[in-house]
Amino acid sequence: MSLTVAELLAQANLPDSESPVLDAELLLCHVLGKGRSYLRTWPEAQPSAEQVERFLVLLARRRTGEPVAYLLGERGFWSLDLQVSPATLIPRADTERLVELGLELGPRGVAQVLDLGTGTGAIALALAAERGDWQLTGSDRVPDAVALAQSNAERLRLSNTRFLLSNWFSALQGQCFDLILSNPPYIAADDPHLAQGDVRFEPRSALVSGADGLDDIRLLVAAAPDHLKQGGWFLLEHGWQQSAAVQALLVERGFVDVDSWTDLAGHPRVTGGCWRG
Template sequence: MATVKSLLDAGSDLPGESALRDAEILLCHCIDRTRTYLYTWPEESVDAQAAAQYMGLLERRRDGEPIAYITGKREFWSLELAVNPHTLIPRPETETLVEWALQLALPAQAEVLDLGTGSGAIALALASERRAWTVHAVDNSEGAVACALSNAQRLALANVSCKRSDWFAALGNQRYHLIVANPPYVSPGDPHLAQGDLRFEPASALAADNAGLADLEHIVVKSPNYLQSNGWLLLEHGYDQAAAVEDMLSARGFCDVSTRADLAGQARITGGRYAG
C-alpha cells in the first residue's frame, strides 16, 4: 500500500517551480489532512481509493491544469475561495489593489462596486475587512456570478451582492464611493495566452482589444457617471500599461492619479479620484 512519502515522491516531476508544493496540496486535498500531517506521518499508509484519486490529479497537473482548478479552491486575502473555469484564478498581485482600497478615506458606510468580479476575490476581501461597506459585485458571466455568490454565502458576508452586468450596463443610476476592477488587459495576440495556466483560464477574462487596453479605457471613460463626488477608481493592469492608464485617467478628469507596485516590484495598480 502506498505511503504518504511515496505518494509525495510520485509528484516530484510535476511542471513548474513548485512541484513539491503542488504535490503537497493535491495529497492534502485527497486525504483531507494538513501539510503538517504529511511530514509528521510520512510512512503512514494511504488507502487505495485516495491514492488512485491523487495519481489521477497528478496527471491533470502534468497536463498543465492549474492547481486551483484541480482542487476547486484558492486562497486570497486569507479567504478560501471556490474557483472554477468560469473565473480567473485570484493572484497575489491583486492584493495590492485591496490594500490600497482599504487605505482610502471613504465614508464608514461606503458603496463599493467591483467590476468583473470573477470568483469575488476583491469584493469579498473588501467586504470581510469593512463590514459596514456595501459591496456590489458584477460580472458578465453567469458562471462567475454564481461562483462569487456561493463564496459570499459560504463566508457569511451579507454585505456583498452579486449580479450579472456587462460592466456598467445593468447598474442604472447608482453611484459609488469606490469602483475597483481587474479587467482583461492582455493583448489578444500575446503568446502567453497559449502557455501554462493561462491556457485553462477564460479568455474573455484575460484578453482585450487595443493591445489589452480596450476594457480599461471603457471603464475609465464610463466610471465618472457612476462615482460619487470625490469617488475613487482603482484598476489592475499589465506590468507595462501604467503610463497608458495614468494618461487615460488624467484625460478623463481624474486627479491624484498614481500607480502602485506589487510585491514583485511591477507597476500593477493605477488609480485616481474624480472630483466631479
C-alpha cells in the same frame, strides 16, 4: 503492497511545474482531507487504494498544465479561502495590492463600493471582510461567475455583499459608488504568455482585451465617472507596462490625483484617480 504518504510524494513527478513539491503535497492533502502538517507527522500512513487512484489522476491532470487551484477547487486570497472554477480567473497575490489600496483610499464609515468583473468575488469579499460598514457590489457578465461569487459570500457569511449579472455597468444605471475597483482583462490578443502556464486553462474573455490589452480599460475609464460620487476613487489593475497609458486615459477623462502603485515584485500594477466632477 500499499504505498505510504512519503512514497507517494517521492514518486510524484511534475517536471514542468514551478513548484512540484508543493503541488504534489497540496493534491495529496486534498485527496486525504488533511492539512500539510499531516504529511510530515504521518509519513508512514497508507492511503486507501481509492485515495491513491484519485491522487494519481490529479497528478496526471497537473502534468498537462491544469492549474492546481482548479484541481483543488479552491484558492487562498487575502485572509479568505475561496472556491474557484474554470469559469473565472484564479485569484492571484498581485491583486491583493488592489484590495490594500481600496482600504487605504476608500472612505471611512458607511460606503457603497463596486467591484467590476468580480469573478470569484475575491476583491469584493476581501473588502467586505475588512469593512463591515461597507456595502459591496460585485458585477460580472458570466452567469457562472456570479453564482460562484454569491456562493463564496454565503459560505464566508459576508452579508454586506451582493452580486449582479452585468456587462460592466449595464445593470447599474443610475447607481453611484464611493469607490470602484476592477481587475479587468488587460492582455493583448497576441501576447505569447497566453500559451504558457495556468492562463492556458483560464477563460480567455477574462484575460484578453484587444490588440493592446486596453480595450476594456478604455470603456471603464469613459463610463466610471457616471457611477462615482464626488471625491470617489477609481482603481484599476493592469499589466506592468501599461501604467503610463492608463494614467493618460484617466487624466484625459478628467480624473485628478492620478497615480500608479507597484506590486510585490516592484512593477506598476494598479493605477487610479479621484473623481471630483
